[in-house]
Amino acid sequence: MAKMRYIQAINQVFLDEMERDKNIMLFGEDVELAIFGDTREVYKTFGPERVYNTPICENSLTGMAVGAAAAGRRVILHLMFGNFVYTGMDAIAHQMAKLRMMTGGQMDLPITVIAGYGGGRSLAGQHSDTPFPVLMNIGGVNVVTPATPADAKGLLTTAIRGNNPTFFLEASGRGGDSGEVPDGEYLVPFGKATVHKEGSDVTICAIGTMVRPALRAAKTLEAEGISAEVVDPRTLVPLDEDGIAASVSKTGRLVLVDECKDRCSAASHIAAVMADKCFGDLKAPIKRVTVPNVSMPYAGVAEMAIFPTPEKIVAAVKSVTGELAGASA
């Protein structure tokens, strides 16, 4: 184990995997200078023969990832911001997500697309989106949302070595979190949720960047006599429905925390699945703490007004555990 920052864990995986497998190539905008820090030293170490610092043309880059993978390479595309999923969407939706199926399974596409998502940094609407819903809905790409440096390492390694297109969505704004990261080879399987904190009264299912505020909320609730279990799906496609359901069935209550805009969010999808799977065990309605269906504003005060916070999570939990809070008061 070594303590490192989230972004360092990702950087280390790029360096390790590209050293291990000469067939891996990496390309994207500004990857040479590594503005997020995650591709630092990659260009210098592996050179222009395997690393392309590209012009700004996301719609071509996503299609080129498909072509390079079809030509036999193992591809990492750095898409910079999560919003650029939209600018590169044509080839993502029409080619990357569909060609394996539409060719009758002829085409393996080992592509990892990495992008930092989310708000909270006063970058306004065009650089603050959380594009889980659109990617989850395409059908044909994995959606991976690690919350911790260890999961970042384990899930990124699995993504790069896997044979499917995978969106590795980096919790960039708060990606500076530090944590213990296992040494050596470490792979986290897709479709396996993890429990960050055990509890018995309510399940808080938090995705990616929302794990940290969820854990803070759980701590506050603990002091008030409410035992919250914090579950992290880690991957939204594939989704560990049974793993999340096991926690919900145990606690009987579910609050989902998701940085997506609420309508058709990852939270609302998981809520629907859990209503279906755990109906008999639920003691209260399922609640969602998400972002309203508006564009992320610029001003910090406006941004935080609509952003999920520990306080909002605590309030949502109390709305379904009213009698418990009352008992401990």
Add this chain to the structure above:
Amino acid sequence: MTEIPNVDEQRRAEWLALYERMLLIRRSEERVGKAAQAGEMPGGVHLYIGQEASGVGACSVLEDTDFITSTHRGHGHFLAKGGDVKAMFAELWGKRTGICKGMGGSMHVADVSKGILGANGIVGGGIAIANGAGMGIKVGKEKAVSVCLFGDGAANQGVLMECLNMSMVWKFPVIWVLENNGLSEFTITDKVTAGEQTDRARAVGMPAVTVDGNDVIAVQEAMKEAVDRARAGEGPSFIECKTYRIRGHLEAEDAFLGGYSYRTQEEIDAWKTPDKDPILRFASRLLAEGGASQADLDEIEDRVSKQVEEAVEFALASEDADPELIFDITFADQRP
């Protein structure tokens, strides 16, 4: 077959093979059109009739290890690059013996083992894929080339400019083959397009030529030069093949047009004449200077007709696609 003295036997065999491939496409497409018009085939089909020389000429200099990307009008490219006619017909009929197991259909015929990265239902969808394949080849230090077959409709997609630029910046082994049939679906391309197509390539410093796209040998010669340059690491080339689409954008277009038209019958007929039609033209040339006899051409006609009918029989006799397969093939094994 008659032996004619002083004729290059190798060239004669090569030319006859080109002729046979073009005829296989023509007869296949005629049969597909018949089935589509009769409502016997599912989906919509876009036929390649009239453009055979550009696809066959372009693919005639390629190996299985070379890649092509194709268009919604992709049957001809699939056959030109060596795709199996039976597997293609089975695909069009949505059968499990189809090249894509009935999951892709007419607009998505692909055979990755032969470097056919697929027809594509998105106009211009193959452009970035071809450029990426060129990048992949370069990263892998392979000798292959990537050929992007695209139309003048697709040439107005922004990705073309982006990819022409990148292929030139990094000298990707990509050959951009524009099949300019003058039509963007139901719109005359000239009405919505400024400037010369080749100037778009020249704008990034790329060698660009315009050839008679209905002359299979002219296309082949331009391709040879471009492929040699790409294999030598000298970068991409742009070849504009001037041709014409004889059939409609899709076979059912009359139903969409409701009596209106975007071109005249006279214009279409003018491209069907022996001096314009790529197959009739090449037949005359084969007889005049290729050392072939009418008996050679008749023999090819018989063989091709038989091959097409066998493919239809194979498709019709095959089992329907397996719906369960959808869930098996969307993702490769996910286990790490």
